[in-house]
Amino acid sequence: MTAATEHLIGLLLGTEEDWPRAVETIAAGLGTFTVEGTEHRLTTERVRIHPFSLRAKARHELAIDRLAYWYHHPREWLKKLALMDDVYLLNSPFTFQSMEKHAAYCAMIRLGMDVPETVLLPHKNPIDNERWPETARRYNDPFDLHAVADDIGYPLFMKPFDGGGWRGVSRITTPEELDAAYDQSGDMLMHLQEALDYDVFVRALSIGPETMVMKFRPELPMHDRYEVAHDVLSPRAGRDAVSITRTVNAFFRWEFNSCEMLASGDRLSPIDYANACPDVAVTSLHYYFPWAMTALVRWSAFCVATDRPFTAHADPTPWFAIADDPDRTQAERLEAYRDLADDHFDTERYEEFREVSVPHLDEVVHDWVSSDDFDDLLVQTVRATYPEAEHEQFLAHFRGLTGMWRDDQSTAASA
Numbered sequence: 019m020t021a022a023t024e025h026l027i028g029l030l031l032g033t034e035e036d037w038p039r040a041v042e043t044i045a046a047g048l049g050t051f052t053v054e055g056t057e058h059r060l061t062t063e064r065v066r067i068h069p070f071s072l073r074a075k076a077r078h079e080l081a082i083d084r085l086a087y088w089y090h091h092p093r094e095w096l097k098k099l100a101l102m103d104d105v106y107l108l109n110s111p112f113t114f115q116s117m118e119k120h121a122a123y124c125a126m127i128r129l130g131m132d133v134p135e136t137v138l139l140p141h142k143n144p145i146d147n148e149r150w151p152e153t154a155r156r157y158n159d160p161f162d163l164h165a166v167a168d169d170i171g172y173p174l175f176m177k178p179f180d181g182g183g184w185r186g187v188s189r190i191t192t193p194e195e196l197d198a199a200y201d202q203s204g205d206m207l208m209h210l211q212e213a214l215d216y217d218v219f220v221r222a223l224s225i226g227p228e229t230m231v232m233k234f235r236p237e238l239p240m241h242d243r244y245e246v247a248h249d250v251l252s253p254r255a256g257r258d259a260v261s262i263t264r265t266v267n268a269f270f271r272w273e274f275n276s277c278e279m280l281a282s283g284d285r286l287s288p289i290d291y292a293n294a295c296p297d298v299a300v301t302s303l304h305y306y307f308p309w310a311m312t313a314l315v316r317w318s319a320f321c322v323a324t325d326r327p328f329t330a331h332a333d334p335t336p337w338f339a340i341a342d343d344p345d346r347t348q349a350e351r352l353e354a355y356r357d358l359a360d361d362h363f364d365t366e367r368y369e370e371f372r373e374v375s376v377p378h379l380d381e382v383v384h385d386w387v388s389s390d391d392f393d394d395l396l397v398q399t400v401r402a403t404y405p406e407a408e409h410e411q412f413l414a415h416f417r418g419l420t421g422m423w424r425d426d427q428s429t430a431a432s433a
C-alpha cells in the first residue's frame with residue numbers, strides 16, 4: 019500500500035485566530051481520504067511574510083487568502099504562485115484587482131441581472147498628476163450633480179466604485195446631503211446608486227460550488243447581522259439567489275465570496291458582489307460558522323486531491339453568448355448560466371466526492387463543535403474581541419447559536 023499523498027494548504031491570515039484554527043482542526047480530523055483509489059491527506063500551514071525569490075519553488079498546493087486584499091506583499095506572492103507554480107488560489111488576486119464592485123456591476127448588467135440604476139461620477143478632487151489640470155481643462159465636461167441625482171431619483175447611495183467595509187458609503191435623501199457626500203469623497207471614485215426598498219436583505223456566502231443564502235440585517239451590530247432564519251425568500255427568489263451567486267463567481271473565477279442581494283417578493287437585486295476576502299469570523303457567522311469551515315476544507319480537499327486545474331483569468335465569451343441571445347428569456351438565461359457555473363465548478367464530481375470520498379467530514383465537524391476545544395475557541399475569540407464586561411454575555415450568545423447548529427444537525431441526521 020502506498021502512503022497517502024500529502025497536500026499542503028497555506029493560510030494567509032490577518033489577525034484572526036478562529037477560522038484558521040477551525041480549518042487546521044477539521045483538516046486534521048478529516049485524516050486520510052480516498053479519491054478514485056488513491057489516498058490523500060491535508061496538511062496546513064500559516065503563511066509567513068518574508069523576502070521571497072521569484073524563482074523559489076512554492077511548497078503549497080492551495081492557498082486560502084484573507085489578507086492580500088489589504089497588503090501588497092502577500093498579494094504579489096499569490097500572483098507569483100499562480101503564474102509560476104500552478105498553486106490553486108481562493109481567490110486569485112488577478113481577478114480581484116482588476117474586477118472590483120464596479121466591474122461586477124457591469125458584468126451583471128450585461129448578464130441581464132437587476133442591478134439598481136448606477137452612475138459613475140468623476141473624481142471630486144483633482145488627480146495628483148502634474149498633467150492633470152491641462153487634461154481636465156481640455157476634456158472634463160462640467161456636469162450638474164443634482165441633475166444626475168434627479169435622474170436616478172432620491173433616496174440614493176453614494177459609495178466607492180471598489181468599496182468594502184462601509185468605507186465612504188452614505189445614504190442620501192436631499193441635494194444638500196448629496197453635495198456634502200460628494201465633497202467628502204475627496205480622492206475616492208464614487209458611484210451614485212438608486213436606493214432600493216426591500217423586504218429581505220440576504221448575503222450568500224459561496225465556497226466553490228457550495229452556497230449558503232443567509233438573512234442579513236446590516237443595521238445591527240456585526241454579531242447580530244446574520245439571522246438564523248430558514249426559507250426567508252420565496253422559492254423562486256431562493257433558487258435565483260443561488261443561481262446569480264454561482265454565475266458571478268464562476269464568471270469571475272471567484273471561489274470564496276460573499277454576495278449581497280435585496281429581495282422584494284420574487285425580485286432580487288444584487289448590490290455588492292465582489293468581496294475578495296469575505297468575513298468568516300465565528301463572531302459574525304456564529305450558527306453558520308461550522309458550515310463555512312466544513313465547506314472550506316471540503317472544497318480545498320477536492321481541489322488538491324483531484325488536481326483541479328487553476329485558471330487565473332476569466333473568459334466571458336460563453337456567458338455573453340447566452341446574455342446576448344435574444345431568443346431566451348432572462349429566466350432561461352439564468353438556468354443556462356447555472357449550467358455553465360456547474361460545469362466550471364465541476365459540481366457533479368464534487369457531489370460525488372462529498373458522498374464517496376469525505377462522507378465522514380460532517381461528523382468530524384459535529385464532534386469538534388461539541389468538544390471542549392471548540393468551546394475554548396469561543397472563549398479565546400470572545401476575550402480577544404470584546405471588552406471584559408461583555409465576555410459573559412457574548413459567550414452565552416455564541417454558545418447558544420453554535421449549540422443550535424449542533425442540535426439541528428443531530429435532528430437532521432436522525433430524521
Ligand SMILES: Nc1ncnc2c1ncn2[C@@H]1O[C@H](COP(=O)(O)OP(=O)(O)OP(=O)(O)O)[C@@H](O)[C@H]1O
Nearest residue numbers: 134175181182183184185187212213214236289290
Ligand atoms: N442600492 C442600495 N439600496 C439599498 N441599500 C443599499 C444600496 N447600496 C448599499 N446599501 C446599503 O448600504 C450598505 C453598504 O453598501 P455596500 O455593501 O455596497 O458597501 P460595502 O462597503 O461593500 O459594505 P460591506 O463591506 O459591509 O458589504 C449595504 O449593506 C446596504 O445596507
Ligand SMILES: [Mg+2]
Nearest residue numbers: 183278289290
Ligand atoms: Mg456590502
